[in-house]
Amino acid sequence: MAAEHEIRADYDRDTIAIYQAYSPAIANAALEAGRFIPPFSFHRMTWIKPSFLWLMHRSNWGLKSAQxxxxxxxxxxxxxERALSLACLTSFEPGAFANPDEWAEQFAAARVHLQWDPERSLRGAGLPYHxxxxxxxxxxxxxxxxEWVAGIEDITPRVRKMYDFLQSGQADKAKRLLPPERVYPVSPELGRRLLIGGS
Known part of the structure; x- marks a missing residue:
């Protein structure tokens, strides 16, 4: 059974895979340039997520408008890891902050926000860990x-294939296309601050 809060990701020695869903205009420009360029916005918060199935739930398998x-x-x-080191939780947690005022002060100054959402199953059901x-x-x-992005790949065809398998009752075939996510290690200090590994 997974810990309530842990990072599960597809990673190797040098990189970690995160997933984002965009409009064709943003995706095409990024893929052609090999990096994010306008119309990608540099002026609003962008959320990065290492959970493939959470993004599938969020974007409805890439069927939502602009995703x-x-x-x-x-x-x-x-x-x-630099992003994690700069992160502040998006809500007060007694185990991570002395009091709500301390959290509010840190959150207001934080350059990176971090939140835990229920993980999702292949069919989108909420799971008892985050x-x-x-x-x-x-x-x-x-x-x-x-500086951080090492490569960008369009996985829309794989997503469509998985969705079609699910729609036709072939969940086993869809499951075989899932990325190999495993627990990502973090330092005890970071774990305490961001609730990683705990409840």
Whole structure:
């Protein structure tokens, strides 16, 4: 059984995979340039998520408007860990903050926001443990785009194939196409601050 809060991701020695769903205009520009460029916005928060199935739930398998293209973005682990080091939880948690005022002060100044949402099953049902969502503010988006992103892949065809399998009652075939997510290690100090590994 998974811990209530842990990072599960497809990662290797150097990079971690995160998933984002965009409009065709943003996706096409990013894929052609090999990096995010306008119409991608550098002035609003962008959320990065290592849980493939959470994004499938959020984007309805890439069927929601302006989320039709699903990208797998390979992010350097050094960048991902920098984002975590800058992150503040989006709500007060007694185990992580001395009091609500301390949380409010840290949250107001944070350049990165972090929240835990129920993980999702292949069919979108909520699970009794959580997946991580990391929100990059406009103050760190340039760093993300220019220094952290190691590669961008369009996985929309794979997503469509999985969705079609699910619609036709072939969940086993869809499951075989899932990325190989496993627990991502973090330091005890970071774990305490962001509730990773705990309840």
């Amino acid at each position: 039709e293209r699903v990208l797998c973005v390979r992010v350097k682990r050094a960048g991902w 997946s991580i969502q990391v929100g990059l503010s406009r103050h760190v988006i340039r760093e993300y785009v220019d």
